[in-house]
Structures are given as C-alpha cells and as structure tokens.
Amino acid sequence: MGFFERIFREPRWGVHPDNHKRPAADAPLRVLPPPARLYLPLHQHVGGAARPVVLVGQKVLKGQLLAEAQGNISAPIHAPVSGTVAAIGEVTAPHPSGLGFAAISIDSDGEGRWIETEPALDPFALAPEEIARRTAAAGVVGLGGATFPAAVKFALGKRLAVSTLIVNGGECEPYLSSDDRIMRDHADQVVDGARIVMHAIGAREALVGIEDNKPEAIAAMQKAAAAYPEVKIRPVPARYPMGSDKQLIQTLTGKEVPADARAAEVGVLVHNVSTCAAVHQAIRLGRPLVERIVTINGGAVARPGNIFAPLGTLADELLAFCGLKETPARLILGGPMMGTPLLHGKVPLVKGASGILAFDAREAAVPKAGPCIRCGSCTQACPMGLLPLEMAARIRAGDLDGAVDFALSDCIACGCCAYVCPSHIPLVQYFSHAKGELAARERARLRTEAAKRLAEARLARLARESREKAAAAARRKAERDAAKAKAAARAEGAPA
Ligand code: SF4
Numbered sequence: 001m002g003f004f005e006r007i008f009r010e011p012r013w014g015v016h017p018d019n020h021k022r023p024a025a026d027a028p029l030r031v032l033p034p035p036a037r038l039y040l041p042l043h044q045h046v047g048g049a050a051r052p053v054v055l056v057g058q059k060v061l062k063g064q065l066l067a068e069a070q071g072n073i074s075a076p077i078h079a080p081v082s083g084t085v086a087a088i089g090e091v092t093a094p095h096p097s098g099l100g101f102a103a104i105s106i107d108s109d110g111e112g113r114w115i116e117t118e119p120a121l122d123p124f125a126l127a128p129e130e131i132a133r134r135t136a137a138a139g140v141v142g143l144g145g146a147t148f149p150a151a152v153k154f155a156l157g158k159r160l161a162v163s164t165l166i167v168n169g170g171e172c173e174p175y176l177s178s179d180d181r182i183m184r185d186h187a188d189q190v191v192d193g194a195r196i197v198m199h200a201i202g203a204r205e206a207l208v209g210i211e212d213n214k215p216e217a218i219a220a221m222q223k224a225a226a227a228y229p230e231v232k233i234r235p236v237p238a239r240y241p242m243g244s245d246k247q248l249i250q251t252l253t254g255k256e257v258p259a260d261a262r263a264a265e266v267g268v269l270v271h272n273v274s275t276c277a278a279v280h281q282a283i284r285l286g287r288p289l290v291e292r293i294v295t296i297n298g299g300a301v302a303r304p305g306n307i308f309a310p311l312g313t314l315a316d317e318l319l320a321f322c323g324l325k326e327t328p329a330r331l332i333l334g335g336p337m338m339g340t341p342l343l344h345g346k347v348p349l350v351k352g353a354s355g356i357l358a359f360d361a362r363e364a365a366v367p368k369a370g371p372c373i374r375c376g377s378c379t380q381a382c383p384m385g386l387l388p389l390e391m392a393a394r395i396r397a398g399d400l401d402g403a404v405d406f407a408l409s410d411c412i413a414c415g416c417c418a419y420v421c422p423s424h425i426p427l428v429q430y431f432s433h434a435k436g437e438l439a440a441r442e443r444a445r446l447r448t449e450a451a452k453r454l455a456e457a458r459l460a461r462l463a464r465e466s467r468e469k470a471a472a473a474a475r476r477k478a479e480r481d482a483a484k485a486k487a488a489a490r491a492e493g494a495p496a
C-alpha cells in the first residue's frame with residue numbers, strides 16, 4: 001500500500017500498541033494431549049446456562065451432549081473426551097471475582113472415542129433453518145470472545161435480510177494469534193465455514209477483514225478463497241481495536257452502526273474466523289465444539305505458541321505444556337487490553353478464550369497514576385468518539401447519571417484511552433466499575449418493581465378473596481332466610 005493511500009485509509013481512532021505477537025504466532029500449532037480431568041462450566045456463552053443431562057458415574061463419548069441449552073439464547077455443552085462423568089459441582093469461573101461456577105467434570109479414558117456424527121455431504125443442499133439447527137446443536141458460539149450463540153445470529157441475519165457477511169480476522173489484541181494461526185493452518189475450513197454461514201443467512205458476499213500485519217494469513221486465505229469470488233479477502237490497517245465489530249464494519253463497508261443498533265440493522269453480520277471454522281466442523285463433519293486453538297504467551301512462558309486443546313483444560317496445564325521460565329506476576333484470560341485477570345491458574349479453558357497470558361514482573365508493572373492534565377489524548381484515541389476524561393471526572397465525583405449523559409453505555413471497554421493517557425489514569429477501570437454500579441442499580445430497580453408488583457397482586461388477591469367470601473356469606477344467609485321462610489309458611493298452613 002502506498003504512503004498516501006495509507007494516510008487516507010488509516011482510521012483516525014485507536015492506538016498502535018506493541019503487538020508482541022511473534023514468536024508465538026510463528027511457532028507451529030501444537031496439540032495438547034487430553035488431560036486426565038476436564039472441567040466444563042455450564043455457562044460459557046451469552047444467555048442462559050446449560051442444564052446437565054448426564055449423571056455422575058455415567059460413561060460418555062467424545063462429542064456427547066453433557067448439558068442442553070435452556071431458553072432461546074443459550075448453547076449446549078459437549079464432552080471433549082470419552083470417559084466418565086466425575087462430578088457435577090463448581091469450578092473457579094474465568095472471571096476476576098474468582099467465584100465458583102457450576103460445571104461438569106469428566107475423567108478421560110484416553111481413548112478419544114467419538115459419538116456417531118451426522119456429517120452433511122452437501123451443506124448447500126440443506127435448508128438455511130437446518131444449518132442453523134445443526135449449528136445450535138453443536139454449541140457453536142462466537143469464538144472471538146463475544147460468545148453469542150452463532151445460530152441466533154443466523155436467524156437475525158435472515159430476518160433482517162443481511163446482504164454482507166463480515167468475517168472478522170482482525171485479531172488486534174496484542175500477544176494473541178489464535179485467529180492468525182487458524183487462517184494460516186486451516187484457511188480452507190474458514191472459507192468453507194464462511195460460505196456455509198452465507199448460505200444460512202442469505203448473504204451475497206463475504207468480506208474477510210485481516211490486519212495487514214498478518215501477511216501469511218492473508219496469503220493463505222487468498223489461496224483458499226481463489227475459487228470463490230463471493231469471498232473477498234480485504235487487508236485492513238493494523239490498528240487497535242480494528243477487531244471490534246463496529247470498527248471493522250466501518251473500515252470495510254463505510255457503514256456506521258448507530259450506538260443503540262445491531263450490525264444486522266445496517267445490512268451486515270459479523271462472525272469471527274474461528275467461529276466460521278467451527279461452523280465448518282459442525283456442518284461438514286457433524287462435530288460439536290469441544291476443542292479450540294488458544295494462544296499461550298507472555299514473558300513468563302518458556303515456549304510461547306498456539307495450542308489446540310480440549311475445552312475444560314486448566315490454564316495451569318496449558319502453561320505447564322508450554323513451560324514457565326518464572327512464576328507469572330499476572331495471569332490474563334484473553335488479551336491485555338480487554339482480557340480478564342485471573343487470580344490463579346485453576347481456571348478452565350472456555351469457548352470464548354482465545355488466549356492465556358502469563359506476564360513477568362516487567363510486563364505486569366502498573367505505573368503510578370497522576371492528575372489529569374487535560375491533554376485530550378484519550379478523546380482522540382477513543383474509537384467510539386467519546387469523551388473519556390469527562391466521563392471519568394463525573395464517575396470520580398459519584399455522578400453516574402452525568403457519565404451516562406456522556407454516553408458511558410457506548411463505551412466498549414477497549415482500553416485505548418487508558419493506553420494513551422500520559423498520567424496513567426486507569427480510565428477503563430472507572431468505566432467498568434461505573435457500568436457494574438449502573439447494572440446493579442438496574443437490577444435493584446427491577447427487583448423493587450417485581451416486589452411491588454407481587455405486593456399489589458397479593459393485595460388484589462386478598463381483596464378478591466374477601467369479596468368472594470362476603471358474597472358466599474350473603475348467599476348462604478339468603479338460603480337460610482329462604483329456608484326459614486319456607487318452614488314458617490309450612491307451619492302456618494299445617495292443621496292444628
Ligand atoms: S489522556 Fe489522561 S491526562 Fe490526557 S485528558 Fe485524558 S485523562 Fe486527562
């Protein structure tokens with residue numbers, strides 16, 4: 001790309017953090033032998049937790065349903081190995097709170113015996129609804145981190161007559177390269193999955209956005225898509241957060257998704273490259289989502305790289321497989337900008353986890369925060385066009401409603417503002433905390449309203465019961481009076 005072309009194409013938002021992707025991205029993909037025990041949380045997706053359908057002690061095959069989806073937005077969980085259900089209990093959640101999460105544990109028998117699968121020889125002969133049904137049954141969710149059930153998105157795309165599928169190969173988070181690796185090693189699966197998704201939603205074209213710092217992935221995808229002119233590979237400038245849906249849509253199509261709207265409402269649907277590969281597996285091979293590629297990286301890791309691992313593997317086991325040079329100073333699930341800090345490594349690999357980072361002391365160091373000098377850098381960097389310094393000032397003053405007036409709810413917690421802040425103010429922490437407070441406030445409001453509705457319903461029921469009792473008493477009295485009158489009349493008419 002020429003200098004001027006680049007200047008004009010270069011977005012005005014975002015940041016250029018050191019990407020730290022190599023050498024992990026260049027290391028050949030390794031396969032983790034299944035650990036002795038796996039821990040499958042029932043809630044690995046947006047929506048309702050899955051409900052167990054197996055019992056402790058039951059023998060299961062690889063790919064067998066362990067927990068079924070509950071409700072319209074949910075996803076089932078399947079066994080990543082053949083073996084025995086060891087427990088249905090709790091495991092540490094992949095969440096900073098470190099709280100327990102309901103989970104099913106499986107002891108592997110080491111044989112890896114699959115259930116009988118239902119492959120589709122010609123996916124394009126299947127009705128779109130059947131593609132959606134099989135994708136939902138396979139437990140496929142957004143693997144880029146969003147974890148929204150893929151089939152629910154298909155239905156939305158079909159309903160809103162989406163014409164363009166955007167395949168997200170942005171992977172802009174530093175240190176992560178699992179999407180890069182899947183495009184390099186399994187480009188055919190990604191392209192085939194994208195074509196199946198197009199068929200499911202009725203899209204005419206697929207635009208595959210890949211950051212231009214991944215030349216090997218771009219080349220592999222161009223080769224895989226060469227026979228399919230409807231699948232277009234589009235290099236995009238490497239800039240964080242290019243992998244965010246709204247930013248990628250704008251860069252590829254020029255369309256802006258309004259703050260309170262969904263992408264489908266502007267005629268596009270976004271699926272991550274790894275999600276497309278999972279759709280290929282689910283439809284072509286009939287295999288549910290039980291494994292994924294995860295990046296293991298960070299200064300404390302001896303042999304960083306990408307590992308193909310069963311879901312439910314503990315972070316500690318993945319780190320041990322790659323070797324540790326030192327005790328990690330910080331563990332993160334996901335990337336350093338938007339990932340989740342982990343309290344320890346006894347946390348299982350879940351569907352949406354694209355990386356586990358083990359930082360050394362230098363990487364984990366947090367600079368001391370100073371006062372805001374009103375330089376405006378945070379405003380320039382914000383990809384959502386927000387005023388981070390104004391929102392932060394209101395949150396610091398306890399004025400959450402004031403922060404909402406500055407569009408706090410549009411913040412995607414990308415961390416660009418905090419990254420550029422010369423005073424090292426932890427702006428994203430303010431925003432995440434404020435959003436948590438607002439969510440708690442909303443939950444409390446809903447609880448109060450529900451309690452009020454219950455109290456009103458109880459009063460209405462008591463009033464109704466009292467009215468019914470009064471009516472019944474009046475009826476009985478009238479019957480008694482009538483009986484008395486009849487008896488009196490009989491007595492009067494009787495012979496002396
Ligand atoms: S970047 Fe930091 S110092 Fe500059 S205006 Fe924003 S909050 Fe203030």
Ligand code: SF4
Nearest residue numbers: 382411412414415417
């Ligand atoms: S305000 Fe939110 S969306 Fe804007 S840069 Fe900061 S974290 Fe990102």
